[in-house]
Amino acid sequence: MSDVGKTSVPAKISPAGKVMRDGLWYNNPIFVQVLGICSTLAVTNNLRNTLIMVLGVSFATSMGSLTLSALRELIPRKVRMIVQVLVLSFYVIIIDIVLRAYQPAISKQLGPYVGLIITNCILMGRAEAFAASNPPGLAFLDGLANGLGYGWVLLVIAVIREFLGFGSLFGFKLVGDWFTPWTIMVMAPSAFFLVAIALWIANNYKAKVAAAAKPAVSTGAGASAGQGGKQ
Amino acid sequence: MIDAPSVGLLSLFLASILTSNVLLANFLGTCSFISISKDFKSSMGLGVAVTLVIGITAAVCWAVLYFIIKPLGIEYLSFIIFIIVIAGVVQMLEMIIDRFSPALYMALGIFLPLITVNCAVLGVILFMQIRKYNFPQAVVFGFGSGAGWWLAIMLLASIRKKLDSNNAIPAGLKGTGITLITIGFMAMAFVGFSGMIAVQ
Numbered sequence: 001m002s003d004v005g006k007t008s009v010p011a012k013i014s015p016a017g018k019v020m021r022d023g024l025w026y027n028n029p030i031f032v033q034v035l036g037i038c039s040t041l042a043v044t045n046n047l048r049n050t051l052i053m054v055l056g057v058s059f060a061t062s063m064g065s066l067t068l069s070a071l072r073e074l075i076p077r078k079v080r081m082i083v084q085v086l087v088l089s090f091y092v093i094i095i096d097i098v099l100r101a102y103q104p105a106i107s108k109q110l111g112p113y114v115g116l117i118i119t120n121c122i123l124m125g126r127a128e129a130f131a132a133s134n135p136p137g138l139a140f141l142d143g144l145a146n147g148l149g150y151g152w153v154l155l156v157i158a159v160i161r162e163f164l165g166f167g168s169l170f171g172f173k174l175v176g177d178w179f180t181p182w183t184i185m186v187m188a189p190s191a192f193f194l195v196a197i198a199l200w201i202a203n204n205y206k207a208k209v210a211a212a213a214k215p216a217v218s219t220g221a222g223a224s225a226g227q228g229g230k231q
Numbered sequence: 232m233i234d235a236p237s238v239g240l241l242s243l244f245l246a247s248i249l250t251s252n253v254l255l256a257n258f259l260g261t262c263s264f265i266s267i268s269k270d271f272k273s274s275m276g277l278g279v280a281v282t283l284v285i286g287i288t289a290a291v292c293w294a295v296l297y298f299i300i301k302p303l304g305i306e307y308l309s310f311i312i313f314i315i316v317i318a319g320v321v322q323m324l325e326m327i328i329d330r331f332s333p334a335l336y337m338a339l340g341i342f343l344p345l346i347t348v349n350c351a352v353l354g355v356i357l358f359m360q361i362r363k364y365n366f367p368q369a370v371v372f373g374f375g376s377g378a379g380w381w382l383a384i385m386l387l388a389s390i391r392k393k394l395d396s397n398n399a400i401p402a403g404l405k406g407t408g409i410t411l412i413t414i415g416f417m418a419m420a421f422v423g424f425s426g427m428i429a430v431q
Contacts, residue, residue, distance in 0.1 A: 092310060112360075115310050
C-alpha cells in the first residue's frame with residue numbers, strides 16, 4: 001500500500017504526476033488495494049447518486065489528507081487514529097450539511113451512506129499510508145487521485161447498472177418500451193459481480209502489460225507485487 | 232426497508248439477519264469481510280466481536296442519541312459523537328474481556344481495534360437513527376445485524392476453504408475477484424428470503 005513513497009520514481013515523471021498516476025491506475029484503491037467498496041457500492045444503481053458520492057469521497061479524502069499532513073508533526077503517535085477519524089468526520093459533516101441544504105431529495109436517498117464515508121477505508125488508508133509521511137501539497141494530490149481513481153471505477157459500474165437496470169442514465173430514459181429492465185442490476189448481487197469483472201479485466205490487462213515489458217519492470221512489477229501481497 | 236415502530240421484535244431480528252442482511256443487502260463491512268474470510272478461525276473470532284460490538288453500541292448510541300444529542304439539538308455533530316462512542320465501547324469491551332476472559336481476549340485481541348472502522352457498526356447506528364427505532368428495536372436490530380454479518384462471514388469462509396483447492400479459476404480472478412463473485416451469489420441466495428418476512 002505504501003509503495004508510493006518508496007518505489008524509485010522514473011526520472012521523467014514528477015512526484016506529483018506519479019502520485020496522480022498511482023492513484024488513478026497503478027495503485028487504484030479498488031483494483032489494487034481493494035479498499036472502501038463498502039459504503040459506495042450501495043448507491044451504484046443510480047448514476048447521479050454515485051456521482052455525488054464520488055465527489056464527496058474525493059473531497060473528504062483530499063481535504064482530510066491535506067489537513068492531516070499539515071498536522072502530522074503535531075499529532076502524538078498514540079492518539080493518531082482518533083485524530084484522523086475526527087478530522088475526517090469533520091469533512092464528512094460538511095458534505096452532509098451541504099447536501100441536506102442544497103439537494104435534500106438526494107440526501108434522503110443516500111440515507112446513511114453519506115455518513116459512512118467516514119468509515120470508508122480509503123480515507124484512513126491514505127491518511128495512514130501517505131499523509132502521515134508526506135508534505136501537504138502532495139498529500140492533497142494523493143487524496144484527490146485516490147478519490148478519483150476509486151470514482152471512475154464506480155462510475156463505470158453505475159453506468160452499467162443504471163442502464164441495464166432502468167434503461168436510463170442520470171434518470172433520462174434512453175431506450176424505448178421494448179426494453180426489459182434487468183431487475184438483478186438494481187439489486188445488491190450485481191454490484192459484487194460487476195466489481196469482480198472489473199477486477200478481472202484490470203488484472204488481465206496488467207498481466208499482459210507486465211509480460212510485454214518484462215525487461216523494464218520498475219512500475220509494472222510494483223503494481224503486481226502489491227497485487228500479490230493482497231492475495 | 233424495515234419501517235420503524237410498527238415492526239415486531241422477532242420479525243425485526245429475522246429481517247436484519249436474512250432479508251436485509253447488513254452485508255449482503257447493504258454492503259456494509261465488506262473490506263474486513265474480504266480480507267478476514269480467508270481464515271475460518273479468524274472469521275469466527277471477528278464474527279463474535281462484531282456481533283457484540285454492534286449490539287452494545289446500538290444500545291449505547293440509542294441512549295446518547297435520545298438523551299444527549301436530541302435534547303441539546305446538536306444533530307449536526309452526531310457522526311463525530313457516534314464515532315467516539317464506538318471507539319469508547321470497543322476500548323472498554325477490550326479491557327473488560329481482558330480482565331474476565333484472557334482466553335477470549337487472546338482470540339479476539341487483534342480484531343477488536345479493527346472494528347472501530349468497520350462500516351457495519353456505524354452503518355447500523357445510522358440506520359437506527361434514520362428509521363427512528365425505539366430502544367428494544369434498536370438493540371434487537373443491532374444484535375440481529377451483527378448475527379447476520381457473522382452468518383455471512385462464516386458461510387464465505389467455508390466456501391473459500393473449498394475454493395482455495397480449486398485450480399480451475401482464471402489467474403486474473405484469483406483471490407479477491409472470485410471472492411466477490413462468491414459474495415454476489417450469496418447475495419442472490421439471500422434475495423430469495425425477501426418474500427419471507429413482510430416488513431418492507
